[in-house]
Amino acid sequence: MNELPTIADTQDFGRRLGALLRAGDLLVLTGPLGAGKTALTQGIAAGLGVLGDVTSPTFVIARVHRPDPARGGRVALVHADAYRLGDAADPRAEIDDLDLDASLDDAVTVVEWGEGMVEHLVDAHLRVGIDRRDDDTRLIELVPVGGDWADRLAALR
Numbered sequence: 306m307n308e309l310p311t312i313a314d315t316q317d318f319g320r321r322l323g324a325l326l327r328a329g330d331l332l333v334l335t336g337p338l339g340a341g342k343t344a345l346t347q348g349i350a351a352g353l354g355v356l357g358d359v360t361s362p363t364f365v366i367a368r369v370h371r372p373d374p375a376r377g378g379r380v381a382l383v384h385a386d387a388y389r390l391g392d393a394a395d396p397r398a399e400i401d402d403l404d405l406d407a408s409l410d411d412a413v414t415v416v417e418w419g420e421g422m423v424e425h426l427v428d429a430h431l432r433v434g435i436d437r438r439d440d441d442t443r444l445i446e447l448v449p450v451g452g453d454w455a456d457r458l459a460a461l462r
């Protein structure tokens with residue numbers, strides 16, 4: 306569990322996490338509205354060295370950010386936000402329509418609001434929980450699920 310007092314801390318944590326990531330990684334971001342999932346993804350994008358602003362898309366559900374070789378980028382970031390799929394009759398079918406599995410092996414995939422909908426797509430994933438405390442600071446918890454996530458996270462601490 307790490308404390309993230311400000312948005313800059315959240316983005317910086319994301320940047321350090323992003324530097325550890327590689328093609329095939331799936332990150333499932335959980336936490337309430339406004340927790341900082343997109344802010345963390347902005348940092349991850351910086352750590353990966355990908356192009357384009359990471360935003361909370363209103364209509365687009367998944368966006369591909371291509372690597373920027375000038376900033377050492379080697380792998381694309383697929384940023385998905387499944388919030389709007391939560392009300393669908395069959396959210397998992399909607400997720401399947403996004404075709405995330407077509408890019409999963411070649412990209413880093415970060416999904417907001419995807420808990421319970423995307424984990425079946427890969428053998429291992431990193432679950433990232435962000436919580437908002439009463440004083441408005443955030444707490445982040447990384448839960449390695451399978452693979453070599455636990456070993457890789459040791460480098461973060």
Ligand SMILES: Nc1ncnc2c1ncn2[C@@H]1O[C@H](COP(=O)(O)OP(=O)(O)OP(=O)(O)O)[C@@H](O)[C@H]1O
Binds near residue numbers: 312313
């Ligand atoms: N420590 C912090 N870390 C991240 N964001 C913070 C922090 N403190 C305040 N904020 C504010 O909280 C908001 C987080 O917004 P963000 O879009 O990243 O949340 P989100 O979890 O993606 O929300 P949503 O569920 O709507 O997608 C921003 O307005 C940011 O300025």
Ligand SMILES: [Mg+2]
Binds near residue numbers: 342343386417
């Ligand atoms: Mg968001």
